[in-house]
Amino acid sequence: MRRWNGWGDEADSFPLPEGAGAFLDRVVGAGTPPADATLAEAVASVRAADGDAAPALPPHPLVSSDPEDRLRHARGQSLPDWVALRSGRIGRVPDGVARPASASDVRDLLHWSAAMGARVVPYGGGTSVLGHLSAPDGPAPCLSLDLGRMAGLVRFDDASGLATFGPGTTGPAVEAALAGLGRTLGHYPQSWELSTVGGWIATRSVGQQSIGYGRIDQRFAGGVLESPAGTLRMPPFPASAAGPDLRQLVLGSEGRLGVVTEAVLRTSPLPEDERFHAVFFPDWERAYAAVHDLATAELPLSMVRLSTPAETETNLALAGHARTMRTLRAYLGARGVPRGRAMAVVGAAGGHPTVSVALLDAFAILGRHGGVRVPRVGEEWRRNRFRTPYLRDALWSAGYAVDTLETAADWSAVPRLLARLAPVMRRVLEAEGERVHAFAHLSHVYASGSSVYVTYLFRLAQDPDVTLARWRAVKDVASRAIVDLGGTISHQHGVGRDHRAYLAAEKGSLGIRAIRAAAATFDPEGIMAPGVLLGDAHDGPGPSGAAEGRDDG
Ligand SMILES: Cc1cc2nc3c(=O)[nH]c(=O)nc-3n(C[C@H](O)[C@H](O)[C@H](O)COP(=O)(O)OP(=O)(O)OC[C@H]3O[C@@H](n4cnc5c(N)ncnc54)[C@H](O)[C@@H]3O)c2cc1C
Secondary structure: OEOOOOOOEOOOOOOOOOOHHHHHHHHOOOOOOOOOOOHHHHHHHHHHHHOOOOOOOOOOOOEEOOHHHHHHOOOOOOHHHHHHHHHOOOOOOOOEEEOOOOHHHHHHHHHHHHHHOOEEEEEOOOOOOOOOOOOOOOOOOEEEEEHHHOOOEEEEEOOOOEEEEOOOOEHHHHHHHHHOOOEEOOOOOOOOOOOEHHHHHHHOOOOOOHHHHOOHHHHEEEEEEEEOOEEEEEOOOOOOOOOOOOHHHHOOOOOOOOEEEEEEEEOEEOOOEEEEEEEEEOOHHHHHHHHHHHHHHOOOOOEEEEEOHHHHHHHHHHHOOHHHHHHHHHHHHHOOOOOOOEEEEEEEEEOHHHHHHHHHHHHHHHHHOOOEEEOOHHHHHHHOOOOHHHHHHHHHHOOEEEEEEEEEEEOOOHHHHHHHHHHHHHHOOHHHOOOOEEEEEEEEEOOOEEEEEEEEEEEOOOOHHHHHHHHHHHHHHHHHHHHHOOOOOOOOOOOOOOOHHHHHHHHHHHHHHHHHHHHHHHOOOOOEOOOOOOOOOOOOOOOOOOOOOOOOO
16 A cells, blocks of 8 residues: 555665664754654544535546545645645645546546536646645635546557557556567656656656656657647657647646646667666766766766765665675775765666677776776666655654755756755754755766756754744755756756746746746636646645745746
8 A cells, every 4th residue: 555645655665774873863963753643643634624514526426535535635745745744734635536547537527627616636646746736725626636547558559669658657567568568668767666657748757767768758759638628639750840849838737738648658679788887986076077078978878877975975874784885985995986985877778789888988988087886886776776765754754854856957057056056955954953964966967967956854843834944944045046056946856836936037927928828728717737837816825835826927
């Protein structure tokens, strides 16, 4: 059974390794385990909020009004979502959860919702980290549209390598269906276990091997969007000069235009060979120069990521066994990198010769900057790459909140983002005597620039409102710094509610008007996910409180 207030399946948990407690104590201080609400208490609070009032939505054969069902669709995975669920102060929950089985069900439900004056929030895997899934403010009833029944491979065009999937298909189901055909999508966001095809398209997601397989926007060849105004079909042409590309409007639309009911994805042959290697550098300057050279060399790699010294140290402290770490340090010492200051992971996938040549070329570039390859650590990284989200549960239980944010910029702006973003975040809670442990990595490199991904950790307060205020303070400072330092407000997580105040800074007011006009065309009555991406008349602050209502005009 999936955790109702955390990550993954209840059967899977990864406790903090020995030594992690001492590390956390050193970087932010001792944590105090919180008193979390139980599922029964949270469900009782939904029932209590319902009271004796008549249901907000009339019965419908595809709509559940069960309080636990509604609770499980009330929130995503952002830190404010976690604070709400863990504290039991959940706020508004949807009034119903619909489970359509077909595009025709979706059309009917959109018409029914419009007739009921209800708002509709499409729900994929529920892994949003930006407040996308909360019920909109305002008096209108809210329907969560869970696409989980519209899952699986619908058809495969062997001649073109095009695979059509239902929107609710999760990452493992996509790969399982394609593996039997000798194909892969190669899209591995860290949320891969739970996130879905429709969610990836709606948020413009990025997988860890984006250099090799491309972002979802490069894999999304076409499909169908059901909107309140009608059906939009996007033929999967390999390329087209027939005016603006409407797929680009649907990508990143975050549920505002309608529901993606079918997605045609470009697949690749299953790689004959796939390898991941870790390379350690004696200092950050050399590591950065090496990865910059690697990115601009445009080798046929599948991934390159580089952790700063603070992240390398943190990852090693939270990675596990003291004995393995001692062996690693001894090995690095013997190879002339005594402190192993910055770790890069480099991957390649494809035919044997391509992989071998790409990696040899990469090692030559990294070696020129003092990089030392360490056996087995890259494969270890691959094995554990979906495990980090589970650590969030373990950290929370030990009294720590952990969250991430990310941006991207061209290479000329990346050094100042790296130099200033995490440091300003570290200082935010000084006045209240709290420390923030913030550390970064370059997660996706491009020839012209890179994403910068920051993880930050701080102590939970006993009062959930204080924890939320701490998060808000750090998030606001970081978001402002990103915009001021020339980064995009999001390279991969999207906008949701928590970033919408910053969207106009990069789209401009004409750009925002164009997005708003598109939303009004597909959804004239404004029933789709109000408050997400764009501010709306009824919106108060988002769950984070970061944004004002109409912040974008
Ligand atoms: C631990 C963790 C790791 C993550 N790692 C990554 C990462 O590596 N890369 C990355 O890009 N993101 C990452 N994310 C963010 C998140 O997983 C992505 O945004 C993902 O694409 C969301 O997919 P989902 O199916 O869970 O969508 P949901 O969270 O359910 O929904 C997200 C948004 O998409 C809309 N939506 C969902 N389905 C549809 C549909 N069929 N039609 C129209 N709109 C729809 C929703 O209304 C909402 O606005 C991570 C999140 C977590 C919690």
